[in-house]
Amino acid sequence: xxxxxxxxxxxxxxxxxxxMVINNNPKVKTETKYKVLSVIEKLGYVRNVSAVELTTKxxxxxxxxxxxxxxxxxxxxxxxxxxxxxxxxxxxxELQGSNYGLLHEEIKSTNGICxxxxxxxxxxxxxxxIIGGIFDKQxxxxxxxxxxxxxxxxxxxxxxxCVAMDSxxxxxxxxxxxxxxxxRDILFINGPEFTTSTDLKEEGYRLALAEAGIPFNEKRHMxxxxxxxxxxxAIKEVFEKDTTHPTAIFTGSDSIAAGVLRYFYxxxxxxxxxxxxxxxxxxxxxxxxxxxxxxxxxxxxxxxxEGYRMLKRRIKNPKAERKCVTVPYKIIDRGSVxxxxx
Amino acid sequence: xxxxxxxxxxxxxxxxxxxMVINNNPKVKTETKYKVLSVIEKLGYVRNVSAVELTTKxxxxxxxxxxxxxxxxxxxxxxxxxxxxxxxxxxxxELQGSNYGLLHEEIKSTNGICxxxxxxxxxxxxxxxIIGGIFDKQxxxxxxxxxxxxxxxxxxxxxxxCVAMDSxxxxxxxxxxxxxxxxRDILFINGPEFTTSTDLKEEGYRLALAEAGIPFNEKRHMxxxxxxxxxxxAIKEVFEKDTTHPTAIFTGSDSIAAGVLRYFYxxxxxxxxxxxxxxxxxxxxxxxxxxxxxxxxxxxxxxxxEGYRMLKRRIKNPKAERKCVTVPYKIIDRGSVxxxxx
DNA sequence: TTGTAAGCGTTATCAC
DNA sequence: GTGATAACGCTTACAA
Numbered sequence: 001x002x003x004x005x006x007x008x009x010x011x012x013x014x015x016x017x018x019x020m021v022i023n024n025n026p027k028v029k030t031e032t033k034y035k036v037l038s039v040i041e042k043l044g045y046v047r048n049v050s051a052v053e054l055t056t057k058x059x060x061x062x063x064x065x066x067x068x069x070x071x072x073x074x075x076x077x078x079x080x081x082x083x084x085x086x087x088x089x090x091x092x093x094e095l096q097g098s099n100y101g102l103l104h105e106e107i108k109s110t111n112g113i114c115x116x117x118x119x120x121x122x123x124x125x126x127x128x129x130i131i132g133g134i135f136d137k138q139x140x141x142x143x144x145x146x147x148x149x150x151x152x153x154x155x156x157x158x159x160x161x162c163v164a165m166d167s168x169x170x171x172x173x174x175x176x177x178x179x180x181x182x183x184r185d186i187l188f189i190n191g192p193e194f195t196t197s198t199d200l201k202e203e204g205y206r207l208a209l210a211e212a213g214i215p216f217n218e219k220r221h222m223x224x225x226x227x228x229x230x231x232x233x234a235i236k237e238v239f240e241k242d243t244t245h246p247t248a249i250f251t252g253s254d255s256i257a258a259g260v261l262r263y264f265y266x267x268x269x270x271x272x273x274x275x276x277x278x279x280x281x282x283x284x285x286x287x288x289x290x291x292x293x294x295x296x297x298x299x300x301x302x303x304x305x306e307g308y309r310m311l312k313r314r315i316k317n318p319k320a321e322r323k324c325v326t327v328p329y330k331i332i333d334r335g336s337v338x339x340x341x342x
Numbered sequence: 343x344x345x346x347x348x349x350x351x352x353x354x355x356x357x358x359x360x361x362m363v364i365n366n367n368p369k370v371k372t373e374t375k376y377k378v379l380s381v382i383e384k385l386g387y388v389r390n391v392s393a394v395e396l397t398t399k400x401x402x403x404x405x406x407x408x409x410x411x412x413x414x415x416x417x418x419x420x421x422x423x424x425x426x427x428x429x430x431x432x433x434x435x436e437l438q439g440s441n442y443g444l445l446h447e448e449i450k451s452t453n454g455i456c457x458x459x460x461x462x463x464x465x466x467x468x469x470x471x472i473i474g475g476i477f478d479k480q481x482x483x484x485x486x487x488x489x490x491x492x493x494x495x496x497x498x499x500x501x502x503x504c505v506a507m508d509s510x511x512x513x514x515x516x517x518x519x520x521x522x523x524x525x526r527d528i529l530f531i532n533g534p535e536f537t538t539s540t541d542l543k544e545e546g547y548r549l550a551l552a553e554a555g556i557p558f559n560e561k562r563h564m565x566x567x568x569x570x571x572x573x574x575x576a577i578k579e580v581f582e583k584d585t586t587h588p589t590a591i592f593t594g595s596d597s598i599a600a601g602v603l604r605y606f607y608x609x610x611x612x613x614x615x616x617x618x619x620x621x622x623x624x625x626x627x628x629x630x631x632x633x634x635x636x637x638x639x640x641x642x643x644x645x646x647x648e649g650y651r652m653l654k655r656r657i658k659n660p661k662a663e664r665k666c667v668t669v670p671y672k673i674i675d676r677g678s679v680x681x682x683x684x
Numbered sequence: 685t686t687g688t689a690a691g692c693g694t695t696a697t698c699a700c
Numbered sequence: 701g702t703g704a705t706a707a708c709g710c711t712t713a714c715a716a
Contacts, residue, residue: 003693005693013702013703014703014704015694015695016702016703017702019695019696020695020701020702023695027702028701028702032701032702046465047693048396048692048693049392049395049464049466050393050395050396050401050692050693050694051392051396051692051693051694051695052693052695053694053708054390054392054393054396054695054708054709054710055693055694055695055696055707055708056694056695056696059392061445076630080629080630082626088446089448092446092448093448101403101445101460101464102445102447103403103443103444103445103446104430104434104444104446105443105444106434106435121388122388122389122391122443123388123390123391124391124443228629255630258631258632261632262632262633262634265633266633270610284422284424284626284627285626285630287417288418288422288596288631289630289631289632290600290603290604290606290607290631290632291608292604343709345708345709346710347710355687356686356688357710358686358689358710358711359687361711362685362686362711364710369685369686370686374686389709390708390709390710392708392709393692393709393711394709394711395710396691396692396710397691397692397710397712398692398711399692
């Protein structure tokens, strides 16, 4: 292994000079700088990350965590967590060329209590990105005690740097799209209760209705867990109990939409001829699903990119004021909504 | 920050004794051991990973990489890489309780040449897990020059430790299942050309046909990229050009199946009444897809679990002989295949 | 069984 | 501009 010492000897300078060159210290004469650089190149020297970390007391890794509900994961009874992967993709991209490595960890929760990430406990990281998930205040504050640079992705969490999604206006846009296509009896299958995003989505739903002068009907606003079976059960209830059916459905997530589609396929109810469907998320479930659904797309990679930038900012300046950026949405038309005239 | 020194002082012993306690060295007297342990507990001491790495010359991180085709990722024109995520889940699970952190990286390829992972170049990891992907010999050998512990997941790669999937017998099982349900005109839309798994799957297909005395028909063995559009175009070609249609389709991946389903939905060809479909993969695309497809499931988490174990083994004993384990498959019946009597 | 001391590869302080 | 040198927190001979 080539060390800074070897480089120094070969270049005929001291360790400190080499170190300064590596760290782009402007004090070094250009001449010596290039001499050292060429020796580094020739010898194939690379910095020993551990040594750097030890001396500087700064870690060269960032962390990203997600929450796990092991029993349900990837099953129709649960949510496929595609959000996590899409966001992680954005982080990867933005991380290129930096000196940071990216550590991942899955957080288990037992009885609703989330375990503190191992990489936080063992002090391996300089900053942490938390992707979505439902966690308690206790959890996040314990983390911040140990590590000051934390950014939350996917929700607007008070007092923490966040990259949030505009769930309210995303939903508003989706519902308005349906209304503009002539629908007035719209069923909204929202996400689970006691969730910030669910509340925001409800606001968006109500706003769009109000603007169009459509009265809010409790029966047309359902709540469902983020899962295929949740969507399936919800739509089944509506179709089996109600005599009148909505002309359009909007779902709070792709997993819920998957359940709805499955029910319609079973009943041979075709989209969009028989009923219109649109959804919020635009994950690979919708991208690869059948039929393709018109969807609210949130550019999740952008969430990762912004998150990384915010984390860098926070690390650089721990005293910076709290910031929350919101990633815009757009609607992707895939023809699953029929234009009707009432 | 609490150091080993602080613990030593508080416990009234020397640094080395503390170190020995931490490392479970049996030489320490049980009495001193527990004294030290209690002080560690009280002071909340945690090891400084960087210092350990520096002294032992061993890194406390493992790496996992995947390959990226950025332009296509997560689009219907590409493959959603769910394999990667499923496998990663297994690694996470198995990693719990170890001292290792898990570094992720996405590998870019330009003109078919894969870049050497940053974490390998910068010497951050003790071992590397490579998930699937198509890479050249040059790439993998350059990596092994720098880091001796490498395990490849998803394919049987000569001369490297591998956790492979039994693509041949998986396909065989799927095709046999169709045959057992009375199908004799079976279209197999295999994966892309020049791919090991595609060749293996073809072998499985041919074997099942041969056993049933069904002659191999070139027109019934197509190749397609792993993508939704690939499957769509393939099935479209068959249905628009051929006068006779197969009674059953088997696809080489879930993304290909997604394309097939989309075409059938457009043409209002219903599954399984009008045609039977089964697939290889059983990713979330199938889990959440409509209609649910009978599928060959490979327990991808198990691939991750086995991979981690093999990597540990390799790290412990770099001279161990090369090993390749194969993860079994099972068939998940979701009712997308009709029983027919010819 | 425990303590002393050297050393890991780097950065940072301070002379020169 | 550059070079000694101490320090970072830990492990490991070797000595006691």
